[in-house]
Amino acid sequence: MTRDHSNELVAIEARYRTRDSNIDSSRYSLSRPSTALMVGELQLGIHSLLSQFVGANLGALRLLEIGCGSGGNLAYFIKLGFKPENLVGNDLLNWRLDHARTVLPGDLVLIEGDASVLQLPDASFDVVVQATVFSSILNWSLQTAVATKIWNLCKPGGAVLWYDLAYRNPSNPDVVAMTKSKIRSLFPDATITYRRITLAPPIARIICDRAPWLYGPLSSLPFLRTHLLCWIAKPLNYDLDTA
16 A cells, blocks of 8 residues: 555545534435435436346345445345345445444445455456445545456456546535546446436435425436446456456
């Protein structure tokens, strides 16, 4: 690990510690219509991509989520049919993993630490998931290292399931935009399917908490969708020895 990477990891942890201690816990509660609608749209998009590219037989697949946080996505993958013993979660933040351990099955493996140096066998996962991890890494070199690691962990014929900000939030200096060109730079050998989803969260919170029925009409406008949901497919004939 370079000093540059180490400094960024320390900074990420500090930013999230400040954020988690300062933000009202109800902000991301599913009891808020805006949160429930955004999460529901994401889950529907994930289900659609898995149905399109994998099919219904999810129980045999191995899945890794980096930046798994408190375990919400992993719980959803179990509902979809993934077996807990085939799931692995990783997060840099120990307090989020502590919560995940209280809500997820015990045979699901959770690993604390830097995703760029995960000690797992190459080509050992059918799907590697990341949701709003890369936009929280402000250092391009560390972004590249994490992308290289998760690409190596993905089997030929598998894919990275990606969800992240496509636009910079001017009011939040702790995130960066992950544009299509950046994603392509991180995964130059992939075949990438892009979908733009998620009504801009500030608009969703201001309007849809009071009028949930407006989420659909507003999110149908492409210029109000702020995130990219991607299926980043690794070629079946990908040569691990020469990559």
